[in-house]
Amino acid sequence: MNNTKFNELGLNEKILRGIEDMGFEEPSQIQAQVIPVVLEGNDVIGQAQTGTGKTLAFGAPMLNNLIKENNVIKGLVLTPTRELAIQVNEELVRIAKHTRIRMLPVYGGQSIDRQIKAIRKGIDIVVGTPGRVLDLIRRGVLDLDEVQFLVLDEADEMLNMGFVEDIEEIINNCNSYRHTLLFSATMPGPIKKIASKYMKADAKHVSIVKNSMTVSTVDQYYYEIKQKDRFESLCRILDVDEPDTSIIFCKTKRGVDELVESMQRRGYNVEGMHGDMNQSQRLNTLKKFKDEALDFLVATDVAARGIDVENVTHVINYDLPQDTESYVHRIGRTGRANKTGTAYTLVTAREYSVLKQIEKATKGKIKRKEIPTIDDIFNVKYGHILDNVKDILEGDTYKRFIPLATELDDDYNLVDVAAALMSMVYQNEVSFDYTEHSIGAKSSYVRLFINVGRKDKLNPKLLLQFFNKEANIYKESVGDIDLLDKFSFVDVVEDDVDTLIRTCSGKKLCGRKVNIEVSTRSRKK
Structure with missing residues (x-):
């Protein structure tokens, strides 16, 4: 991690305010190296893995230097998939x-007429997949003569998906004085050829070497949540796990303050740490945490950097970190001194692809756990209450209350009295006024490869009809569909994957014998 601040990179005040609102306290490695180079007007080849913060690395300086002109496209970002274009x-x-800069994502699967209408109203930056961008160019809608910035994001993926000819045609429609920014995890021959042919000779090469990041002493889990249930999900997890000493990470300083306030209102022994607190506040809070006078510490990544506490049993990612390196730093706060730690991460369905990138980078397995139900919480609390009652019965301090119990025996069944007292204790034990038995998000999607594509006349409607007819799977179980020329990718709810592969493989679709398998290419950020 570096100690550079965003305000030291040369960005203007408007861009810095946007970054601050996003909650990022300091740049990632690639951001710290790329932003100043782009601001100076250089072409850049950035070699870095997904999950390192590349979008902000090229986005902040592009937006900073972009010169707006009415109804003129000044920036074009090419991405391999529509998911990445949207993100x-x-x-x-x-x-x-x-x-006042306006952006528009363009990709297949969405009405091209709507995209054409938006472009004609006036757009400054277009973010899109090569196929749709090329279609808009050929229709005379997308004029790239005045493009100031051309960004090729995940160039190696576009190469793997057969987009090289499309990319070259798009580049040839741009002016020669543009700035070109190329980002790729690997640099195979064809990518080097594109860089050599279409980028300035003095282009700067920034390479972020990814160290092998493993955390072998930490058991890693994730909970798929709904955004509106994020806080209740955390409370349910804490009520069931009852961790001894935990650090909970938030992405923003405001997020730390809000979470601490919500937790304190519900009786948790918790305080927060972030960059806006003075040194004495942070030291005082850290001392309490080390002395085990606090059960929970809520912190941002920067504020937690100086924390060195051996007995942290759990790390909880309330928000996903900015990059994979930050994730490793976070969960490394537990599992120290030859002890096993536990790391939990809360993710929405839209954040799931980022989690898979982290899993790949850390070379570990992040297992799915279900959000606890009310029954799960009750069973844990019931066990504690029963143990406490048995401990009290083995002593004699309860005997002073026997007269009161005898008095109640005149009007009530003593079993009902005991249950009422247990109910009172239970209400004090739980942290949230739970109403729904279960709040878990629906199953995660699995990315599938299908050997049928656009050249076979396949379209989303035909694919959904095929799934329904052959496997009785409805469109509600299907997520994103990416149709390429010779093959396609589709996201299907995890629970339906085995059925779909078993029943659809070998059947005919658009005149071709279908092969379906789990894709090795994850959904992109």
């Missing part, structure tokens, strides 16, 4: 929050 666009929108 990159969303992050650029957040970075540009305090500017």
